[in-house]
Amino acid sequence: MAAPRLRIAPSPTGLFHVGTARTALFNWLEARRTGGTFVLRIEDTDLGRNLVEAADGIQRSLEWLGLDWDEGPYFQSQRRERHVAAALELAEAGFAYWSDPMPLAPDGKPERYDGRDRDRGLDRSPGRALRFRSPDEGATTVFDLIRGEPTFPNAVLEDFGLLKSSGDPLFLLANVADDIDMAITHVVRGEDHLSNTPKYQLLWAAIAPSAPLPVFAHLPLIVNEKRQKLSKRRDKVSLEQFRDDGYLPEVMGNFLALLGWSPPDGRERFAIGDVIKEFSLADVLSSSAYFDLKKLDAFNGDAIRELAADDLFERITPFLGTWDPARVQPLLPEVQTRVVRLDEVAPMVDFLYLDEPVWDDASWEKALRQTTGATAALLGAVAQGWSACPWEAEAVKAVVVDAGTASGLNLKKAQAPVRVALTGRAVGPPLFESAVVLGRGEAVRRVRAALDRVPALAP
RNA sequence: GGCCCCAUCGUCUAGAGGCCUAGGACAUCACCCUCUCAAGGUGGAGGCACGGGUUCGAAUCCCGUUGGGGCUGCCA
Numbered sequence: 067m068a069a070p071r072l073r074i075a076p077s078p079t080g081l082f083h084v085g086t087a088r089t090a091l092f093n094w095l096e097a098r099r100t101g102g103t104f105v106l107r108i109e110d111t112d113l114g115r116n117l118v119e120a121a122d123g124i125q126r127s128l129e130w131l132g133l134d135w136d137e138g139p140y141f142q143s144q145r146r147e148r149h150v151a152a153a154l155e156l157a158e159a160g161f162a163y164w165s166d167p168m169p170l171a172p173d174g175k176p177e178r179y180d181g182r183d184r185d186r187g188l189d190r191s192p193g194r195a196l197r198f199r200s201p202d203e204g205a206t207t208v209f210d211l212i213r214g215e216p217t218f219p220n221a222v223l224e225d226f227g228l229l230k231s232s233g234d235p236l237f238l239l240a241n242v243a244d245d246i247d248m249a250i251t252h253v254v255r256g257e258d259h260l261s262n263t264p265k266y267q268l269l270w271a272a273i274a275p276s277a278p279l280p281v282f283a284h285l286p287l288i289v290n291e292k293r294q295k296l297s298k299r300r301d302k303v304s305l306e307q308f309r310d311d312g313y314l315p316e317v318m319g320n321f322l323a324l325l326g327w328s329p330p331d332g333r334e335r336f337a338i339g340d341v342i343k344e345f346s347l348a349d350v351l352s353s354s355a356y357f358d359l360k361k362l363d364a365f366n367g368d369a370i371r372e373l374a375a376d377d378l379f380e381r382i383t384p385f386l387g388t389w390d391p392a393r394v395q396p397l398l399p400e401v402q403t404r405v406v407r408l409d410e411v412a413p414m415v416d417f418l419y420l421d422e423p424v425w426d427d428a429s430w431e432k433a434l435r436q437t438t439g440a441t442a443a444l445l446g447a448v449a450q451g452w453s454a455c456p457w458e459a460e461a462v463k464a465v466v467v468d469a470g471t472a473s474g475l476n477l478k479k480a481q482a483p484v485r486v487a488l489t490g491r492a493v494g495p496p497l498f499e500s501a502v503v504l505g506r507g508e509a510v511r512r513v514r515a516a517l518d519r520v521p522a523l524a525p
Numbered sequence: 526g527g528c529c530c531c532a533u534c535g536u537c538u539a540g541a542g543g544c545c546u547a548g549g550a551c552a553u554c555a556c557c558c559u560c561u562c563a564a565g566g567u568g569g570a571g572g573c574a575c576g577g578g579u580u581c582g583a584a585u586c587c588c589g590u591u592g593g594g595g596c597u598g599c600c601a
Binding site: 335 | 549595599600
C-alpha cells in the first residue's frame with residue numbers, strides 16, 4: 067500500500083483554534099508514524115471572512131507546536147478554477163442542477179431549501195447557485211477508524227450547494243476536489259464533520275468514481291464545561307492566547323494529545339515526538355473531552371519546574387518586555403516553583419524593576435495588624451540592622467529574626483511588614499533572597515519609607 | 526422535527542467477559558514541612574446513567590430507556 071497522505075485544512079477566519087491544533091496534531095502523529103505525507107491546506111474559499119494575517123497565524127501556530135508539514139501551504143482560493151470546472155462537469159453530467167435563491171423568512175434569513183428546483187431544468191445564469199442532486203434512495207456508509215461504520219439513509223441528505231450564486235465554490239466542493247487532487251488517503255477531522263461525510267463520499271464518487279475513497283477518522287470534539295463544542299465566541303480557544311499566557315508549547319502538545327488518546331502504558335507526561343510510534347487512530351476514544359484548564363495548568367507548572375535554569379531564563383525573557391532579565395536571574399530558582407504560567411513572572415518580580423513597589427493597602431493593613439504596636443520599632447531595627455550586616459540571605463534573615471524577637475514577634479509575623487515594605491504585597495518570592503537581589507541601599511530605603519506609613523497612634 | 530454520534534470518580538482516562546474490593550492523573554479535603562505564597566511528602570473522600578437480556582460469570586457483548594452532543598447554511 068502506498069504511503070498515506072494526510073492533511074490539515076484550517077480556514078483563516080481568526081485565531082488558531084485549539085480544536086484545530088488537536089486535529090493537526092493527530093494528523094501529524096499518524097503521518098509521522100506511517101512515514102506518510104502531511105499536507106497543509108488553507109481553506110480560504112469564503113473571501114468575505116478571510117483575514118490576511120490568519121493564514122500566517124496558522125503556520126506560526128503549527129510551528130510553535132512543533133508540527134512540521136511536508137507539502138503546502140496550498141491555498142484553496144488559488145484553485146478556484148479547478149473547483150468551478152469540477153462543478154460544471156457535475157452539472158453537465160446531471161449530478162448537479164441550478165437553483166434560484168430561496169425566499170427570505172420573516173427572520174431575514176433564506177428559508178431552508180426544499181428541493182423545489184430539482185427538476186426545473188434551470189440554466190446556468192447569474193444569481194443561480196449550483197446544487198448537488200443527492201440520491202433519494204439507498205444509504206451511504208462511512209468507514210471510520212474511530213466510529214466503525216455509521217450508515218446514513220440518502221433520503222435525508224439535502225441537496226447541498228456546490229457553487230454560490232456568485233459563482234464561488236462552497237466548502238464541500240472545494241474540500242472534496244482538493245482531497246481528490248492531493249490524493250488524500252486519510253481524512254482525520256473533528257466529529258462535527260461526521261454528518262457531512264456521506265455528502266463528501268457521494269460528491270467524491272461523482273467527481274472521481276475511479277479514485278479510492280479516503281479512510282476517515284472523526285475525532286471526539288473538545289467541549290466546554292457545558293459539554294458543547296468549543297466556540298470562539300464564548301470560550302478561550304485560541305492557541306495564540308495560550309502562548310501569550312505563558313503556556314509551554316510542549317505542554318500544549320502533550321495536553322492536546324491526551325484529549326481522546328493515551329499511550330498504551332498510561333503515562334501522561336510526554337513529548338509528542340516520543341509518542342509517534344505508539345500512536346494509533348484506532349485507539350482514539352469516541353466520546354467528547356472537556357478542555358480542563360486546571361489540568362493544563364498543573365502540567366504547565368510541572369514542566370516549568372523541570373526546566374533547566376538557562377532554559378527558563380530564555381523562555382521568561384519575552385515575558386519581561388523591556389525589563390532586563392539579568393536583574394531577576396538570581397531569583398529565578400525561587401520564582402520557578404511559584405508560577406504556573408510564564409506570564410505570572412513579571413507581576414511577581416516587578417518590585418525589582420519599579421522605582422516604587424506597587425503598594426497593596428490590604429497587604430499593609432494586614433501586616434500592621436500582625437505586628438500591632440510594634441511595627442515602627444521592628445522596621446526601625448531592620449533598617450538599622452540591614453545597613454550594617456553582610457548582604458546575603460542568612461544574615462539578612464537574622465536581622466529580621468532579631469528585630470522581631472526584640473519586639474516580641476516571631477518570624478512569621480515580623481516578616482510581614484518587611485515584605486510589604488520591599489515588594490508592596492503580602493505574598494511573593496522568599497523575602498530574604500528578594501532583599502539580597504534588590505540591593506542593600508534600596509532595601510533599606512524602602513523599609514524607611516514604610517516606616518513613614520506606620521500610623522503615629524498605633525492601636 | 527429528521528439523521529448521526531456518544532455515555533467509567535467533578536474532569537481527563539486505564540479497562541477489549543473472570544487479573545476489578547474498578548487503577549492512574551488533575552481538581553478537592555486533612556496532616557507534615559514552612560519567613561508569605563508556592564513547591565514537596567503522607568493520607569482520605571469520590572465513579573461503571575438506568576432497565577432488561579446473553580453468560581457459570583458483564584464496567585466490558587446485545588436491546589431498550591434516559592441524558593448529552595453534532596449535523597441539517599449560497600460558513601468551514
